[in-house]
Amino acid sequence: MDDKPINPVTKQVLELGPPLLFFAAYIYLRDQTFTFGGTEYDGFIVAAAAFVPVLLVSIAILWKMTGKLSRMQIFTAVLVVFFGGLTVWFNDERFFKMKTTIVYGFLAAILGIGLLQGRSYLAWVMSEFLPMRDEGWMILTRRLTLCFGALAVGNEFVWRTMSTDAWVKIETFGFPIVLFVFLMAQIMALQSYMIEPEDAEKDGS
Numbered sequence: 357m358d359d360k361p362i363n364p365v366t367k368q369v370l371e372l373g374p375p376l377l378f379f380a381a382y383i384y385l386r387d388q389t390f391t392f393g394g395t396e397y398d399g400f401i402v403a404a405a406a407f408v409p410v411l412l413v414s415i416a417i418l419w420k421m422t423g424k425l426s427r428m429q430i431f432t433a434v435l436v437v438f439f440g441g442l443t444v445w446f447n448d449e450r451f452f453k454m455k456t457t458i459v460y461g462f463l464a465a466i467l468g469i470g471l472l473q474g475r476s477y478l479a480w481v482m483s484e485f486l487p488m489r490d491e492g493w494m495i496l497t498r499r500l501t502l503c504f505g506a507l508a509v510g511n512e513f514v515w516r517t518m519s520t521d522a523w524v525k526i527e528t529f530g531f532p533i534v535l536f537v538f539l540m541a542q543i544m545a546l547q548s549y550m551i552e553p554e555d556a557e558k559d560g561s
Contacts, residue, residue, distance in 0.1 A: 362421050370414045378407040379528040386521070397447060400520055404452045408440040435459060453515035456527055457508045464504035467497050492549025496542055503538050507531055 385399030397405075415433055419425050435455050442451040470477035471494075478500060479493035488496070511531070515523045 362418075366421070367418070370418050374407060374411040374414050375528050377410055378403055379524060381406055382524050395447060397444070398449075400449050400452075400524075401443060401447060404440055404449065405444045408436055411436050431462070432459065449520065450515070453511070453523055453527075456511045456515075456531070460504045460508035460511065460531075464501050464508060467501040467504065471497060471501065486543070487551035488546065489549045489551060492546045495549070496546060499542055500539075503535065507535065 381403040382400055385403050388399045388402075390397050390399075390402055412433060415425065415429055418429070435458060439451045439455040439458075443449060467477055476490070476493040476497040478497045479488070479490070483493070511527070514526050518526075
């Protein structure tokens with residue numbers, strides 16, 4: 357199926373909407389307790405359970421609108437369903453919190469495997485949108501591998517030592533902001549490796 361164009365704002369809303377809705381649901385429900393089937397669930401568990409279908413609907417809409425799903429979207433959906441299910445089944449919020457560690461750890465591992473092979477999987481995914489010489493991609497991949505590893509360790513530290521309130525806020529806003537700022541800083545630092553459009557045309561001729 358051919359890729360379909362999608363409005364960037366719509367794409368951002370569909371990607372950022374589910375975590376923001378989870379944050380809002382948690383803030384609203386955190387002091388409440390609900391009973392289902394004779395079992396009591398706190399607000400975090402209910403918010404986590406609601407996050408699963410919201411994310412799946414968001415991904416389904418993106419699939420319908422773009423005609424494709426990335427491997428990362430599929431991987432994230434599987435993890436959310438799996439750990440969301442464990443969270444509700446065992447009535448234990450730790451499963452949902454560990455999901456973030458696994459996502460960042462998986463990304464670090466995949467990029468690390470590519471580096472061991474002398475390749476940049478990041479370039480394979482992003483080179484169409486960010487033209488850059490091979491040396492630049494290898495540098496960015498090494499740095500991003502370390503960043504993902506640090507975020508995985510950071511998530512473990514946060515959920516194991518801080519309150520649930522703190523984890524929800526850091527998970528929703530802290531980690532994404534850190535990653536965004538890191539990427540912007542790296543793009544600025546690697547400007548000398550960027551390929552200008554006219555250079556790309558010469559290489560292709």
